[in-house]
Amino acid sequence: MRQKGIQIIPRPSHIEAQAGHFTLTPHTVIQLAPGTESIGATLAKHLRPATGFPLPFAGTSSVTKAPESVIELRLSDAPPQTGDEGYFLQVRSNHILLRAAKPAGLFYGCQTLRQLFPPAIEASARVAHAAWTAPAVTIEDTPQFVWRGVLLDPARQFISKQGLYKAIDWMAYHKLNRLHLHLTDVDGWRLEIKKYPRLTQVGAWARLDGGLKIGGYYTQKDIRDIVAYANERFVMLIPEIEMPSHAGAALVAYPELNCFGTRTSIAQFPVDPLCGSEFCPGNDHVLEFIDGVLSEVAALFPGPIIHIGGDEAEMRYWGECPKCQARQKKVGNLHDWFMDQVRDKLAAKGKRAMGWSGVTKGAVFTCWDNDGSGGWGAAKGGWDVVMATGNHHYLNYNIERTTLKTAYDFDPAPARAALSPEARRHILGFEACLWGEMIPENHLESQAFPRIVALAERGWGVERPDFEDFTERLKIHVERLAQMGILTGPAYGYPIQTALPGRIRNAMPSLIYSASQNQNDEDWRWTLTGIDRGQGYDAILPAQAFDGDLETFHMSWGPRKDVDTFTVVLNKPDTFDRVKAITGMANGDHILREGVLEVSTGYGRWKEVARFKKGVAETKLDRSKIVSVRIRSTINQPPNALLAIREIILEKNGQSTLKTLSPVDRLHLPAAASK
Numbered sequence: 001m002r003q004k005g006i007q008i009i010p011r012p013s014h015i016e017a018q019a020g021h022f023t024l025t026p027h028t029v030i031q032l033a034p035g036t037e038s039i040g041a042t043l044a045k046h047l048r049p050a051t052g053f054p055l056p057f058a059g060t061s062s063v064t065k066a067p068e069s070v071i072e073l074r075l076s077d078a079p080p081q082t083g084d085e086g087y088f089l090q091v092r093s094n095h096i097l098l099r100a101a102k103p104a105g106l107f108y109g110c111q112t113l114r115q116l117f118p119p120a121i122e123a124s125a126r127v128a129h130a131a132w133t134a135p136a137v138t139i140e141d142t143p144q145f146v147w148r149g150v151l152l153d154p155a156r157q158f159i160s161k162q163g164l165y166k167a168i169d170w171m172a173y174h175k176l177n178r179l180h181l182h183l184t185d186v187d188g189w190r191l192e193i194k195k196y197p198r199l200t201q202v203g204a205w206a207r208l209d210g211g212l213k214i215g216g217y218y219t220q221k222d223i224r225d226i227v228a229y230a231n232e233r234f235v236m237l238i239p240e241i242e243m244p245s246h247a248g249a250a251l252v253a254y255p256e257l258n259c260f261g262t263r264t265s266i267a268q269f270p271v272d273p274l275c276g277s278e279f280c281p282g283n284d285h286v287l288e289f290i291d292g293v294l295s296e297v298a299a300l301f302p303g304p305i306i307h308i309g310g311d312e313a314e315m316r317y318w319g320e321c322p323k324c325q326a327r328q329k330k331v332g333n334l335h336d337w338f339m340d341q342v343r344d345k346l347a348a349k350g351k352r353a354m355g356w357s358g359v360t361k362g363a364v365f366t367c368w369d370n371d372g373s374g375g376w377g378a379a380k381g382g383w384d385v386v387m388a389t390g391n392h393h394y395l396n397y398n399i400e401r402t403t404l405k406t407a408y409d410f411d412p413a414p415a416r417a418a419l420s421p422e423a424r425r426h427i428l429g430f431e432a433c434l435w436g437e438m439i440p441e442n443h444l445e446s447q448a449f450p451r452i453v454a455l456a457e458r459g460w461g462v463e464r465p466d467f468e469d470f471t472e473r474l475k476i477h478v479e480r481l482a483q484m485g486i487l488t489g490p491a492y493g494y495p496i497q498t499a500l501p502g503r504i505r506n507a508m509p510s511l512i513y514s515a516s517q518n519q520n521d522e523d524w525r526w527t528l529t530g531i532d533r534g535q536g537y538d539a540i541l542p543a544q545a546f547d548g549d550l551e552t553f554h555m556s557w558g559p560r561k562d563v564d565t566f567t568v569v570l571n572k573p574d575t576f577d578r579v580k581a582i583t584g585m586a587n588g589d590h591i592l593r594e595g596v597l598e599v600s601t602g603y604g605r606w607k608e609v610a611r612f613k614k615g616v617a618e619t620k621l622d623r624s625k626i627v628s629v630r631i632r633s634t635i636n637q638p639p640n641a642l643l644a645i646r647e648i649i650l651e652k653n654g655q656s657t658l659k660t661l662s663p664v665d666r667l668h669l670p671a672a673a674s675k
């Protein structure tokens with residue numbers, strides 16, 4: 001059987017229709033034609049650890065008699081329709097033949113091949129007694145969209161170089177090929193620019209209350225390393241330098257670039273997200289600065305495209321700024337004039353501009369409206385468009401807002417968009433956006449997976465998308481991800497996740513991973529950035545509900561409906577002796593009136609273990625490994641009711657997640673809660 005445009009995760013039932021299978025053995029040889037050496041080496045690197053087989057390489061001329069089992073890679077005689085990224089894969093009982101016209105196609109064929117073997121093939125150490133079989137199959141596969149992207153946002157919370165490498169690895173495994181890096185914003189400037197050293201000396205670092213310095217940036221050498229790493233995996237980097245707004249970090253480093261020099265410190269979300277963080281488009285030095293920056297960016301990133309933002313300009317000071325006003329009299333729309341200037345500067349450097357809004361024709365338009373209609377309209381008007389829709393692609397949104405199915409259901413160019421063949425060609429593909437305000441690096445994967453697999457599959461293109469079928473295949477795929485050490489997040493009832501104060505991560509044996517609240521209209525998660533930020537504004541964050549401190553609490557509206565929950569997901573499944581949840585403030589206000597405490601043993605297998613009495617629920621636990629604990633309201637609360645979740649406490653072997661018990665709390669805790 002021949003399959004065209006197969007899924008990202010091949011479907012075994014289809015494939016097994018063909019008789020027989022291929023078995024990897026200690027004698028399997030990888031036969032490499034000229035030009036396939038490095039991709040063959042990468043394939044061997046992936047197959048060797050789990051199998052323990054040597055998988056030696058043979059040149060085409062050195063194989064005289066057919067060995068018992070061969071994986072053969074060729075960069076020739078592929079059917080012409082395989083294009084730049086397609087491949088042709090035949091699996092037979094003693095011979096796998098993978099052909100492609102271009103290296104990228106060969107590389108993607110190798111990813112499919114990895115997924116035809118049992119999930120344990122991805123283990124990092126030898127797995128004994130496994131049958132390393134792949135079903136016999138013929139696959140002819142070509143992507144429907146060239147732009148299969150991921151946006152990462154190290155500007156908001158810095159992502160280490162190693163973190164980017166890991167993301168590039170999982171992107172490549174899912175045939176994703178564009179990594180858009182949001183490198184600058186109000187929270188930090190993350191790219192070394194030699195001509196303007198203060199951008200990273202000053203702009204890469206925030207000081208939290210208490211003086212702690214956080215942040216980071218990529219040196220130009222880091223970028224060259226990341227570009228090389230991405231290149232080997234057929235991932236193109238798309239750097240984004242935001243303008244004219246979201247420029248707060250640059251304006252702190254060089255205040256003269258702002259109309260009135262009003263930015264004085266690096267902001268940290270959720271404080272002060274934009275607030276006049278715009279370059280002054282009336283100032284010629286601003287364009288000179290932008291040109292200097294973009295010259296270095298253009299030299300560092302070999303790809304043809306540089307993203308220049310353009311979104312959410314509030315133009316707060318432009319109306320009062322004499323320079324801006326003088327310019328506006330000459331040019332009309334200041335924002336669009338500014339974006340055009342920058343587009344032209346990029347063109348002079350041989351680069352094409354890309355933007356969120358305010359970019360003119362010739363630039364690539366990143367469509368971030370909720371449903372995609374603006375993107376389809378733009379494509380009809382002749383723009384090249386990448387779909388990054390709020391409803392489907394913003395994976396920073398929680399799983400209640402953007403479900404696995406919502407992600408899967410998005411076709412970048414659906415029939416209902418009524419695109420002409422010409423307009424259809426302007427839809428380049430999609431980007432999964434992982435905006436970083438509330439996603440620290442160590443939560444990136446659990447936030448992205450498994451929804452990103454759904455986007456990858458639809459972005460690659462499926463002939464007959466079938467969500468039920470996808471979820472069946474995904475169950476197996478999650479095992480592959482687990483073998484790779486990728487923590488899969490909110491698929492099976494794991495809701496929203498937030499980070500922990502570093503104090504807790506360090507003080508406790510990595511017990512608690514994240515917490516979340518599920519409320520009807522809650523789009524965004526709250527998080528701490530691994531830092532204990534103390535009282536005041538932050539004292540209502542969810543992490544305060546499991547910070548080991550009875551003096552702090554998480555305050556939320558509601559829960560308003562009986563489905564509302566507050567969930568803590570553990571770092572890894574474990575057994576505990578006791579669990580206790582305490583709601584209400586020290587004075588007894590804002591307790592959970594009626595509700596239950598539940599634990600999950602995985603994949604949404606929730607079990608009620610205790611009921612709340614006077615705001616407190618506690619119980620012994622049996623020896624089952626649990627993955628999460630949650631509080632569930634069982635009544636509709638009065639409108640505007642508040643709920644204070646003071647602490648969720650886990651105990652094991654005499655250790656407790658509870659660190660302090662202040663005298664005030666001893667006095668005020670309900671009897672059941674004091675020890």
Ligand code: ACM
Binds near residue numbers: 312
């Ligand atoms: C965006 O979300 N402001 C592009």
Ligand code: ZN
Binds near residue numbers: 280282
């Ligand atoms: Zn101005």
